[in-house]
Amino acid sequence: MTDHVLRLYALALAVLGFFVAWAAIAAExxxxxxxxxxxxxxxxLDLYEQRLSRAARLAQLLAERRAERATASGVQARALxxxxxxxxxxxPLTVTRTS
Amino acid sequence: MTKGTSFEAMGTTFELLLDVENGIDVSxxxxxxxxxxxxxxxxxxxxxxxxxxxxLNRAGTLEVGPELVxxxxxxxAARTETDGRFDPTVHDALVAAGYDRPFAEIPxxxxxxxxxxxxCGGAVRVDVASGRVDLEPGVRLDLGAIAKGWTAxxxxxxxxxxGPALVNAGGDVAACGRTWPIRIEAAGDLTVAIECGGLATxxxxxxxxxxxxxxxxxLIDPRTGTSAATDLLTVTAAAETxxxxxxxxxxxxxxxxxxxxxxxxxxxxxxxxxxARDGDVVQAxxxx
Numbered sequence: 001m002t003d004h005v006l007r008l009y010a011l012a013l014a015v016l017g018f019f020v021a022w023a024a025i026a027a028e029x030x031x032x033x034x035x036x037x038x039x040x041x042x043x044x045l046d047l048y049e050q051r052l053s054r055a056a057r058l059a060q061l062l063a064e065r066r067a068e069r070a071t072a073s074g075v076q077a078r079a080l081x082x083x084x085x086x087x088x089x090x091x092p093l094t095v096t097r098t099s
Numbered sequence: 100m101t102k103g104t105s106f107e108a109m110g111t112t113f114e115l116l117l118d119v120e121n122g123i124d125v126s127x128x129x130x131x132x133x134x135x136x137x138x139x140x141x142x143x144x145x146x147x148x149x150x151x152x153x154x155l156n157r158a159g160t161l162e163v164g165p166e167l168v169x170x171x172x173x174x175x176a177a178r179t180e181t182d183g184r185f186d187p188t189v190h191d192a193l194v195a196a197g198y199d200r201p202f203a204e205i206p207x208x209x210x211x212x213x214x215x216x217x218x219c220g221g222a223v224r225v226d227v228a229s230g231r232v233d234l235e236p237g238v239r240l241d242l243g244a245i246a247k248g249w250t251a252x253x254x255x256x257x258x259x260x261x262g263p264a265l266v267n268a269g270g271d272v273a274a275c276g277r278t279w280p281i282r283i284e285a286a287g288d289l290t291v292a293i294e295c296g297g298l299a300t301x302x303x304x305x306x307x308x309x310x311x312x313x314x315x316x317x318l319i320d321p322r323t324g325t326s327a328a329t330d331l332l333t334v335t336a337a338a339e340t341x342x343x344x345x346x347x348x349x350x351x352x353x354x355x356x357x358x359x360x361x362x363x364x365x366x367x368x369x370x371x372x373x374x375a376r377d378g379d380v381v382q383a384x385x386x387x
Binding site for chain 1: 101111265278285289297298333
């Protein structure tokens with residue numbers, strides 16, 4: 001065999017070794033295999049976490065609604081300040097009645 | 100000086116007032132307002148078979164103009180704001196109660212029509228971008244409870260461009276620019292002044308009749324689908340606009356009783372004057 005052929009074999013072996021190593025790492029053999037029965041305490045904690053998450057979302061939604069209402073009542077207050085309705089003894093210029 | 104005029108439209112009397120210097124000709128502005136009101140009436144009347152509203156009620160789905168999109172959207176927003184007390188889907192309930200033609204043509208006492216109530220509250224979808232309005236099958240709209248106030252708001256700027264102005268659409272008032280004293284007809288000599296906003300009255304001292312010997316009126320309670328039963332005669336409310344005041348007055352009228360309406364107006368700071376059928380007058384919502 002010539003040096004040239006030996007170098008080709010060495011290169012091919014190196015490439016093969018690289019892919020084998022890649023596949024071995026991608027398989028994550030250090031991760032524990034999932035068992036057939038999950039731990040009941042872990043499952044309960046997961047459920048509790050989900051409930052907390054939903055409660056947090058609800059609290060956020062309620063806070064947003066409260067903020068919207070506060071803004072709306074502020075707008076209403078300003079609008080009513082502009083309308084400035086009040087009882088007067090001035091001679092009326094027109095009449096309001098059931099329309 | 101204050102110049103004024105009036106004309107009949109939308110089944111009521113429109114009154115226009117405008118403060119201008121002496122010698123200014125205001126008739127072009129008054130004419131422009133009247134033309135716009137009549138144009139809107141041709142769109143919004145349920146008694147005109149050719150109106151856009153009538154065509155929508157017949158078809159159930161229709162691409163409509165911006166005016167109908169806007170007022171239907173406002174009426175639907177009011178339905179949400181008032182928890183369903185104000186509802187534009189009362190058309191069939193009004194017809195069932197006997198209000199099936201212009202009010203002037205309704206006999207004071209007419210025979211029963213069969214069903215005297217009708218379910219309200221059906222789905223209405225408005226696509227603002229395309230101008231398409233979709234009614235749930237069996238749903239028809241009546242905009243009589245908001246159209247006059249909305250129209251008064253819409254034409255007020257035509258006059259306000261020239262000075263302090265007021266538009267009174269049969270009792271639904273939009274005004275701006277100065278103090279406008281307005282007497283509440285059902286409350287004797289009680290007069291309320293507004294600066295810039297709306298004042299409107301809802302009640303049963305008008306637009307009422309008898310069907311099959313039972314008193315009916317135009318204020319339908321959407322929860323029962325028939326004329327509302329309460330000890331109130333009228334509610335007058337002030338708000339940012341005439342349309343808002345009209346929604347508020349109708350909503351308070353449908354509170355169920357004068358005590359509940361007064362409590363609600365006080366709790367939510369809605370300035371209002373409540374008149375009971377027995378003549379009692381209550382000022383509520385901080386109105387002084």
